[in-house]
Amino acid sequence: MPHINLLPWRELQREESKKKFVTILVGIVLACFLSMYLLSMFYSALKDGQNLKNNYLSSEISMLDRKISDIRELDKRKENLQQRMRLIEELQSSRNLGTQIMDEVTKIVPQGIYLTKLERRGNQIYVLGRSESNNRLSTMIRQVQSSYLLERLTMQDIVAGDQSSRLLSDFSMEFYVKPFDEIGEVRNEP
Known part of the structure; x- marks a missing residue:
């Protein structure tokens, strides 16, 4: 046995080991690339799905x-219509406001008071008159003050009568007509 030369066999063994190593290395590299490709395809599909959802x-x-x-x-239109309806209701109810004011003034003026002037300016009513007593x-x-239609009375002045008619005192006052909302609420109460 001393004459057996093992060098070529070892060389062949090394060559085969190198080939196996390169094959395994190429296989691992291909497996890595394949797995990376598959992962990239999977995440690309997820991204495309998410883009579709978005x-x-x-x-x-x-x-x-x-x-x-x-x-x-539509809300703006509704609000405009409601505003128009409120305006129409207000106009409808204030249509007879002059008559109502005159009716209320006749109720609040007791005997012994004589009105010489009654003037309306918007919601303000200015009254001049004469009174037999305070x-x-x-x-x-x-x-x-207890009227359902009138409010905010302001007594301007009371002047004692002059020499010729000492019995009557001159006075002036003003008051306001209540706003439409308050009149409607008071009138609807039982």
């Missing part, structure tokens, strides 16, 4: 935004 949500959001703007527009004038003031 696009769908964006289209739905834009459709809902249009509906919201339509609803806001008690009758205070009765009138109380009746104005």
Whole structure:
């Protein structure tokens, strides 16, 4: 056995080991590339799916935004219509306001008070008159304060009568007609 040369066999063994190593290395590299490719395809599919969902949500959001703007527009129209209806109701109820004011003034003026001037400026009513006594004038003031239609009485002045008619005192006052909302609430109460 001393004459057996093992060098070529070892060389062949090394060559085969190198080939196996290169084959295994190439296999591992291919497996890594394949797994990376598959992972990339998987995440690309997930990304595409998410993009589809995002696009769908964006289209739905834009459709809902249009509906919201339509609803806001309808709310504006509704508010305008309600405002018009309130104005029409106010005009309808204030149509007879002059008559109601005159009727209420006749109710609040007691005997012994004579009105010489009654003037209306918007919601303000200015009254000039003569009174037989201050008690009758205070009765009138109380009746104005308890009126459903009149409010905010301001007594301007009371002047004792001059020499020729000492019995009558001149007075001036002003009061206001209550706003429509307050009149309607008071009238609707039982």
